[in-house]
Amino acid sequence: MPARVKYLVFRTFQAVLTLGIVILILSSLFNSMSEEQLQTRIRQTVTARVRNSTELQQLSQDQLKEWRENEIAKLRDRWGLDQPVWKRIFMDAWDRMKLDFGQSYMMTAPGGSRQVMDIIMSRLPRTILLFTTAAVIYVLLGLIVGLKAAQVAGGKLDRFLSIFGMTSSSMPMWWLGMLAILIFAYQLGWFPSTALPLPQTTGLDYYLGVLYRLALPLATIIFNIFGARAWVTRNIVTDVLQDDYIMAARAKGVPERKVIYGHTLRTAAPPVVTSALLSLLMSIGGAMITEVIFNWPGIGLLTRIAIMQNDIPVVMGVMFITSAIYIFGYLVADLLYGLLDPRVEVGTSKSMR
Amino acid sequence: MIKRKIKDFFRGFFEIFREYRGETTGMIGLGLIISMIILALLAPSLAPETNRKWDNVDRWKDLPNGAPPFWMNYFSGTSKATQQVKDEPASVSTESVITKLVYDYQFDSDLPPKDVVVYVEGQYEGERPTLIASLIRPDGEKLQLASQTIQGSQGQDGYGFETRLRLFGGSQQRTKVHRFAKQYEEGNVPGPSEIDVTRTAFAKAQDGMLNRTQPLKGEYKLEFLLVGSGTELTNSRAIFMGRVFGLMGTDGNGHDIARGWIWGARYGLILGLSVAAGTVIIALIFGMTSAYYGGWVDELMQRLNEIVMGIPTLPILVVVATLWGRSIWFVIFIMTLLYWRGIAKTVRARGLQIRQNTYVEAGEALGASGSRIIRGHMIPQMLPYAFAEAALMVPMAIIAAAGLHVLGLGDPTVVTWGTMLSEANSAGATIRGMWWWVLLPGLGITLLGFGFISAGMAVERIVNPKMKQE
Numbered sequence: 001m002p003a004r005v006k007y008l009v010f011r012t013f014q015a016v017l018t019l020g021i022v023i024l025i026l027s028s029l030f031n032s033m034s035e036e037q038l039q040t041r042i043r044q045t046v047t048a049r050v051r052n053s054t055e056l057q058q059l060s061q062d063q064l065k066e067w068r069e070n071e072i073a074k075l076r077d078r079w080g081l082d083q084p085v086w087k088r089i090f091m092d093a094w095d096r097m098k099l100d101f102g103q104s105y106m107m108t109a110p111g112g113s114r115q116v117m118d119i120i121m122s123r124l125p126r127t128i129l130l131f132t133t134a135a136v137i138y139v140l141l142g143l144i145v146g147l148k149a150a151q152v153a154g155g156k157l158d159r160f161l162s163i164f165g166m167t168s169s170s171m172p173m174w175w176l177g178m179l180a181i182l183i184f185a186y187q188l189g190w191f192p193s194t195a196l197p198l199p200q201t202t203g204l205d206y207y208l209g210v211l212y213r214l215a216l217p218l219a220t221i222i223f224n225i226f227g228a229r230a231w232v233t234r235n236i237v238t239d240v241l242q243d244d245y246i247m248a249a250r251a252k253g254v255p256e257r258k259v260i261y262g263h264t265l266r267t268a269a270p271p272v273v274t275s276a277l278l279s280l281l282m283s284i285g286g287a288m289i290t291e292v293i294f295n296w297p298g299i300g301l302l303t304r305i306a307i308m309q310n311d312i313p314v315v316m317g318v319m320f321i322t323s324a325i326y327i328f329g330y331l332v333a334d335l336l337y338g339l340l341d342p343r344v345e346v347g348t349s350k351s352m353r
Numbered sequence: 354m355i356k357r358k359i360k361d362f363f364r365g366f367f368e369i370f371r372e373y374r375g376e377t378t379g380m381i382g383l384g385l386i387i388s389m390i391i392l393a394l395l396a397p398s399l400a401p402e403t404n405r406k407w408d409n410v411d412r413w414k415d416l417p418n419g420a421p422p423f424w425m426n427y428f429s430g431t432s433k434a435t436q437q438v439k440d441e442p443a444s445v446s447t448e449s450v451i452t453k454l455v456y457d458y459q460f461d462s463d464l465p466p467k468d469v470v471v472y473v474e475g476q477y478e479g480e481r482p483t484l485i486a487s488l489i490r491p492d493g494e495k496l497q498l499a500s501q502t503i504q505g506s507q508g509q510d511g512y513g514f515e516t517r518l519r520l521f522g523g524s525q526q527r528t529k530v531h532r533f534a535k536q537y538e539e540g541n542v543p544g545p546s547e548i549d550v551t552r553t554a555f556a557k558a559q560d561g562m563l564n565r566t567q568p569l570k571g572e573y574k575l576e577f578l579l580v581g582s583g584t585e586l587t588n589s590r591a592i593f594m595g596r597v598f599g600l601m602g603t604d605g606n607g608h609d610i611a612r613g614w615i616w617g618a619r620y621g622l623i624l625g626l627s628v629a630a631g632t633v634i635i636a637l638i639f640g641m642t643s644a645y646y647g648g649w650v651d652e653l654m655q656r657l658n659e660i661v662m663g664i665p666t667l668p669i670l671v672v673v674a675t676l677w678g679r680s681i682w683f684v685i686f687i688m689t690l691l692y693w694r695g696i697a698k699t700v701r702a703r704g705l706q707i708r709q710n711t712y713v714e715a716g717e718a719l720g721a722s723g724s725r726i727i728r729g730h731m732i733p734q735m736l737p738y739a740f741a742e743a744a745l746m747v748p749m750a751i752i753a754a755a756g757l758h759v760l761g762l763g764d765p766t767v768v769t770w771g772t773m774l775s776e777a778n779s780a781g782a783t784i785r786g787m788w789w790w791v792l793l794p795g796l797g798i799t800l801l802g803f804g805f806i807s808a809g810m811a812v813e814r815i816v817n818p819k820m821k822q823e
Contacts, residue, residue: 307675
């Protein structure tokens with residue numbers, strides 16, 4: 001097997017293992033909560049059965065008590081509540097690793113399915129629509145503005161960018177969202193203050209309706225993040241600009257445009273491209289509170305509702321997705337960096353470089 | 354030996370500071386941090402009875418609800434009455450069984466107070482006294498607003514009473530003001546429930562007094578008659594509730610936002626600095642150990658770091674808050690346990706460079722132990738970087754904690770900027786246009802965050818000259 005493939009397999013295995021351990025930790029954190037939930041549900045099921053059955057109601061007190069105890073024991077066995085705690089935690093984590101997230105306690109997917117996977121999959125595209133669209137825009141905008149600022153380090157744009165980047169990234173995104181609603185939804189009335197209900201029409205009308213609801217949260221996310229991104233790009237590029245070979249190129253009389261777009265960008269590409277890709281991947285996870293503020297029906301809002309209703313299978317499912325995106329996002333970014341930067345030798349650990 | 358080390362440390366510190374003074378944004382950031390720290394330290398004396406009594410309705414009942422800050426008067430065409438508290442009446446006189454109390458009120462704004470609240474304290478012997486309140490307008494009209502019998506509680510000599518009276522609050526007063534104004538109206542008149550009571554009471558007596566009010570400016574008198582034999586008045590106070598309030602206004606529940614804001618600075622700093630200190634200490638030890646020992650130790654520690662990195666923070670905080678309580682200290686603890694991960698990566702990378710230095714090798718050759726080299730040589734080298742990282746951690750922690758509040762899972766026993774924003778969010782402040790309630794607490798987060806970020810970046814620029822501008 002070539003070294004590259006071997007390395008890829010090894011790193012993927014490592015990522016899966018990491019995810020497994022994270023899920024194990026999360027499962028044990030949630031165990032007591034889900035146990036309580038199950039016990040309440042079992043009691044409710046048994047009580048409901050007694051209430052709905054005339055046969056059972058005719059039994060004597062003692063008989064009924066016995067029947068109840070039997071029934072509860074049966075259900076406990078079925079839900080695995082009689083197993084030792086560590087075993088249940090392991091089983092739960094294993095199920096999740098197999099992408100079997102179980103059934104939601106209260107929620108249903110649009111098709112009526114109670115499967116957590118279906119519920120999440122019905123919401124995920126909306127989160128991706130909002131946050132990944134935003135990521136594409138702020139990555140591009142950040143790249144353009146960052147490059148412009150780096151060209152004249154210490155210039156007007158550079159100084160403005162440094163202040164803007166610092167200010168905008170010290171603002172909570174959801175607070176910016178609240179301000180955006182205040183200004184553009186309440187004061188000016190240009191956009192709706194809530195994304196729900198989604199448009200009920202079809203065709204072009206539907207997409208225009210979605211776009212109308214999308215505009216405000218989209219602008220908020222971009223405003224919040226693009227300054228910091230441009231600043232990062234600018235730092236990478238100015239860093240390269242101070243290298244000796246750039247000085248040599250300038251001394252030789254290579255035109256400034258060519259220095260920037262030819263020499264500098266080639267060296268700056270690996271970190272810039274990698275961090276851009278990472279931003280795109282990470283954006284899939286969304287931002288919970290921003291979705292809550294805008295009432296955007298993605299997985300952030302789903303998590304919020306699930307947490308309020310103690311719907312642990314859903315919460316765990318979302319956490320699995322978030323962790324997986326994070327871990328595999330880093331893996332992909334790392335591998336991509338190795339591909340782009342010929343100086344990084346694949347197969348050696350970082351400490352050897 | 355130790356003395357010299359401390360001296361070295363301070364010399365290094367001052368060297369960095371000498372360069373730091375040249376950093377404009379860094380100095381602005383430092384100024385912001387210092388002002389916030391001063392505010393935070395003074396919070397108990399600047400804003401007493403705020404933190405513990407935030408949820409106590411009695412504490413805030415004399416403040417108007419949803420009043421914008423007073424300086425809005427300078428920006429809008431109509432000036433609104435500000436909050437005024439009069440601890441002493443203009444005159445008190447007693448004539449046989451009648452005690453007469455008069456408060457003066459100079460009305461110069463376009464919009465009158467939202468309401469007037471009066472506290473009357475005293476005692477009586479036998480018969481329960483009656484309190485009659487009237488408003489005497491500059492045009493000589495006298496509006497009787499309330500008349501009520503006072504009920505005291507029995508004490509050693511007679512009955513003591515402490516009565517709170519809202520002059521324009523009840524439906525009775527509404528009807529009285531409406532009846533008074535109706536006589537000037539020609540044509541259709543709106544019903545009593547449709548009028549703004551104080552605006553009508555403080556309006557020119559002419560047509561349109563009920564819904565197209567013109568303010569009648571001038572000196573108003575509030576007259577209180579306490580009728581009853583053996584009645585003695587000990588104390589009284591009148592509060593003219595503003596339509597604008599204080600430096601930052603009030604929220605929808607009548608909280609003074611400025612007072613809450615000061616406590617927000619206090620808890621923001623406590624939370625941010627604790628998390629920053631905790632995470633940086635863990636990251637320094639972790640990253641340095643990993644870098645120094647290398648090999649399988651490094652490999653293992655890096656995997657551990659990646660596992661912690663894979664844990665989604667906000668959901669964990671949410672779950673932990675629901676499971677084990679919402680104390681701010683607990684939030685600090687959990688954040689510290691999670692947030693060291695990113696800093697540890699940077700520390701390790703930098704540690705690998707430091708490890709190459711000859712003095713580390715020399716130390717090893719002299720037989721110094723690993724922990725001693727890490728403590729004595731590598732960590733001091735890392736400190737300025739660590740400081741920069743810690744500074745960036747502060748806003749991150751504050752924003753995350755505020756987010757927890759917005760999700761309804763913040764510590765209910767403390768007042769933070771997040772508390773105020775979450776109340777604003779659940780009260781729908783954004784779609785009710787109460788911008789000050791949304792803007793000002795968030796501005797606190799932004800200012801403090803900007804302070805720490807700009808200070809951290811300035812330090813980073815000094816210790817890492819490659820990042821310098823120009």
